[in-house]
Amino acid sequence: MEWTSLTDDVSKPAELRLVGDFDLYNAPRFCRFALDKIESGWPGLLLDLAGVGYLDSTGVGTIIRIVQALRKKGAKLRFRGLKGSPRRVLEMSNILPLIEEVS
């Protein structure tokens, strides 16, 4: 899985486009990246998952850790483009109520 930043303004919530499989092999690397950025001052995060076709429990664990880290700073994790089996996995994991979806 690769990710691309869609914003340059550090005063606004970061926006990332993810492409590929958000799985046990890729999620830990993304988790470290996102948590470091949140720690260094990201005021929020929007993930565009339109390019993600596979999400597993390690990816869900990463999302939970990002939600927790942002919540400690009074910020939110938002999603765009969530569909297919990744949406089902988040739904079955009861994580959907924790996240905000935008169009």
Add this chain to the structure above:
Amino acid sequence: MRTLIVRKLIVDERNELFVEFSSDFERVREYAALVLTDCPESFKEGKLLEQQLSEIIKNGIKHGNRRDPAKRLRVWFDFRKRVRFIVEDEGEGFKELDAWNDFYRRRQEALFREDIDAFLSLASYRGPRSDDDDGGNSLVAALEYWNGGMIYNGAKNKVGVVRWFTGGSG
């Protein structure tokens, strides 16, 4: 009018419904895809079935066999009318099963109360051998997905799962 129905027993003479793997963590998804080679497309639900099977294989290799390449993972499978797997590892068994059930009960109660802070504090299961990449989330989703049940043997190193695709299952 009465109809005579005579069922018959079937033997898997070529052992087609069984496969055995080494405990190679880097090949978890490859193993799942291999097991699903002859699975009807209608059962796959996109990549959902592969993902759920991968979780069980991952748990067996990582938590059961502790990634020991000398230990084997055995998978029995059946795709007739529904999907059924039995996955056995050579580990000590899922000794934290009762603790996990307690975690899950508290997690679901927090969700039911809409107590988001409590839910978040329970969002990931942390057992004695958990690492940063573990969260117990695979089992949360598994209980929803395997609508025909998820049952461990007494030693807790062998799990059977079933998913039906008819009768309103989702």
